[in-house]
Each structure stands twice: as structure tokens, then as C-alpha cells.
Amino acid sequence: METQFEWPHVICCQQEKFSRQWLEEELFPEARLMRDVHARGGSNILQGKRAVSLFYQQSTRTAGSLALAMDFLGGRVAFATENAREFSSAAKGESLEDAIRVWNRYRPDVIFLRYDHEIGAELAAKVSIVPIINAGDRHPEEGEPMSDFSGQHPTQAFLDLFTIQERRGRIDGLKIAMVGDLKNGRTVRSLCYLLGKFDNIKIYFVAPECAQMKCDVRSYLSRHNVQFGESYDLRDVAPVVDVVYQTRTQKECNSHFRRSRSGIGEFFLVDGTVTSKMRKDAIIMHPFPREDEISREVDSDPRAFYLTQQIDNGLYTRMALLKMMLAPQGKL
Numbered sequence: 001m002e003t004q005f006e007w008p009h010v011i012c013c014q015q016e017k018f019s020r021q022w023l024e025e026e027l028f029p030e031a032r033l034m035r036d037v038h039a040r041g042g043s044n045i046l047q048g049k050r051a052v053s054l055f056y057q058q059s060t061r062t063a064g065s066l067a068l069a070m071d072f073l074g075g076r077v078a079f080a081t082e083n084a085r086e087f088s089s090a091a092k093g094e095s096l097e098d099a100i101r102v103w104n105r106y107r108p109d110v111i112f113l114r115y116d117h118e119i120g121a122e123l124a125a126k127v128s129i130v131p132i133i134n135a136g137d138r139h140p141e142e143g144e145p146m147s148d149f150s151g152q153h154p155t156q157a158f159l160d161l162f163t164i165q166e167r168r169g170r171i172d173g174l175k176i177a178m179v180g181d182l183k184n185g186r187t188v189r190s191l192c193y194l195l196g197k198f199d200n201i202k203i204y205f206v207a208p209e210c211a212q213m214k215c216d217v218r219s220y221l222s223r224h225n226v227q228f229g230e231s232y233d234l235r236d237v238a239p240v241v242d243v244v245y246q247t248r249t250q251k252e253c254n255s256h257f258r259r260s261r262s263g264i265g266e267f268f269l270v271d272g273t274v275t276s277k278m279r280k281d282a283i284i285m286h287p288f289p290r291e292d293e294i295s296r297e298v299d300s301d302p303r304a305f306y307l308t309q310q311i312d313n314g315l316y317t318r319m320a321l322l323k324m325m326l327a328p329q330g331k332l
């Protein structure tokens with residue numbers, strides 16, 4: 001199903017704009033250029049451009065890297081709130097749509113939005129002329145209005161896919177273990193939607209029954225000829241995969257399953273036992289923040305990228321995206 005959201009809105013990974021060709025021929029090359037721009041201290045290509053950053057839920061990496069991406073390109077975040085639910089008129093009962101309509105009147109060039117209620121980014125895009133970047137939203141619970149396009153974190157999926165491409169040199173044909181709270185994690189949902197644009201992908205959903213990937217993503221993957229299966233023990237799939245993509249338990253979604261070696265979670269931990277089974281050329285990723293689902297001993301493993309290039313690539317891909325949105329013809 002095609003979406004009604006048009007670039008330069010960045011709402012969900014099914015948008016027509018985000019084709020395989022666009023990823024490989026536009027976003028990734030631009031992100032590589034941004035690695036160089038960043039290394040030489042930045043550029044002024046977004047001079048005079050203003051962002052508004054509305055986060056209704058906490059964020060370190062997404063909010064921080066979007067702000068720094070603006071800054072490294074000479075643009076500004078003119079207004080930012082990291083707790084819009086408390087420090088905006090949302091606390092007085094203002095709807096998201098009204099807030100977005102008002103922000104539109106001030107004519108910023110882009111709005112970064114993280115929303116933890118309802119189908120936030122989609123609602124915002126419907127009333128906004130100013131481009132919205134979905135910085136993470138929530139998938140509806142049963143009984144709430146449903147949407148095929150929510151519960152996503154598209155910029156995270158772009159950086160994750162870019163990291164896979166750069167480390168493994170290709171995406172086609174890869175085997176990927178997605179581990180942890182797949183039911184509530186928006187990063188894995190968005191990554192699945194992007195992987196569906198590539199060939200011969202095999203995904204292992206490694207999670208307890210209560211946290212398994214939802215049906216909407218599964219049916220999308222089936223429609224896009226992606227093979228997938230469930231596993232209940234990471235140690236079983238560790239030897240065959242190219243990527244281990246770990247995620248945390250989303251406690252704010254009332255998700256609780258223990259991950260300690262003594263509990264059910266031992267099947268879903270990344271630790272020395274798992275890394276000893278993994279291929280030499282495999283990589284370990286995590287969108288972060290982490291709790292105890294990757295043990296600290298793994299941090300120094302040369303296959304672990306969650307504290308290094310995955311973080312760097314978040315900045316480069318967001319710089320690339322902002323340049324493509326706000327100064328498409330600009331010369332770096």
C-alpha cells in the first residue's frame with residue numbers, strides 16, 4: 001500500500017520516495033559526502049534554515065544528532081523542547097494538530113517530531129505544510145485507531161541500513177537477527193520496511209512470544225518476498241547471521257521480560273557466549289539506549305558498532321537528509 005505522505009515529509013519507510021534506488025544512489029552517497037564535510041568541520045549550506053524540534057518523549061541520539069546535523073550544515077534549531085508534553089501547551093490539553101498548525105504559521109523550514117501517543121507523525125503531516133521528520137512515533141494498541149504507517153523511526157532505519165551497507169558492503173542476500181522487544185520497538189519495524197526493498201533477505205525474529213513482531217510488518221514482508229522466521233534462542237541463529245540487531249525492552253509500553261542469564265531473557269542476550277558463535281564478518285548493532293541486553297564485555301569486540309560507526313552514521317545520514325530536503329541544489 002502506498003502512503004499519502006509526500007517528500008519532503010519523512011513519516012514512514014513505505015513512502016514511495018524511499019525506494020532502493022533513492023537509498024543507494026542518493027541517500028548513501030550523500031551520507032558519505034557528509035562524513036567528509038563533518039571531518040572538515042562542517043559547511044554553511046543550510047545557512048538561514050530554521051528547525052523546530054518537538055520531542056514529546058525522551059531522546060538522546062535522535063534529538064542530539066538532528067540538532068548537530070543542522071548545526072554542522074550552518075542551519076539552526078530555533079526552538080527545541082525535549083519534554084513537550086510538560087513544557088508546551090500540550091500540558092493544557094492542546095492537540096498535536098493544533099500545535100503543528102501554529103508552528104506552521106511561524107514558518108520554520110522543518111519540524112522534528114517525536115511523539116509517543118496515537119499516530120503522531122501521520123496526524124502532524126496531514127496538517128503541516130512545513131516538512132515533518134518523524135523522529136519516532138508509537139504503533140497503536142488494540143482498540144486505538146490503526147495505521148499502517150505508524151510505530152516507525154525512519155531516520156534510525158536509514159542510518160541502520162547505511163551502517164549495514166558500509167560494514168558488509170551489500171544488503172541483498174543478508175541474514176539478520178532482530179532481537180528483543182520486536183512488538184514495541186519502532187526501529188526494527190522501520191528497518192523491516194526498508195529491508196523489504198532488497199533481494200534475498202532473511203530475517204530471524206528472536207523474541208519471546210509476548211514480544212514477537214506484529215502482523216502488519218509480517219504481512220508487508222511476505223508481500224515483498226522477504227523470508228522470515230521466529231527463533232526463541234539467539235544462540236541458535238548466531239552462527240548463521242550477518243547482522244545481530246539487538247533492542248531493549250520497551251518498559252514504557254508495559255513490556256517486561258527478563259533478560260538476565262537466570263531468567264527467560266538468557267535466550268535473548270548478546271554476550272560472550274553469543275559472540276563466540278558468531279561469524280567473523282558479522283556485525284552487532286543496537287539503536288540504543290541499552291540496559292543489560294548487550295553485556296559490557298561485547299563492547300570491545302571488533303564486530304560491535306553500536307557505540308562507534310552506528311552513532312557516527314546517525315549524524316551523517318541526518319545531515320544528508322536535511323541537505324536533500326532543505327537545500328537540494330546546494331553545492332557543498
Ligand code: NCD
Pocket residue numbers: 059061062136153156186187247248287288289
Ligand atoms: C530508539 C527509540 O527511541 O526508538 N532509540 C533511538 O532513537 N536511537 C530505541 C529505544 O528507545 O529503544
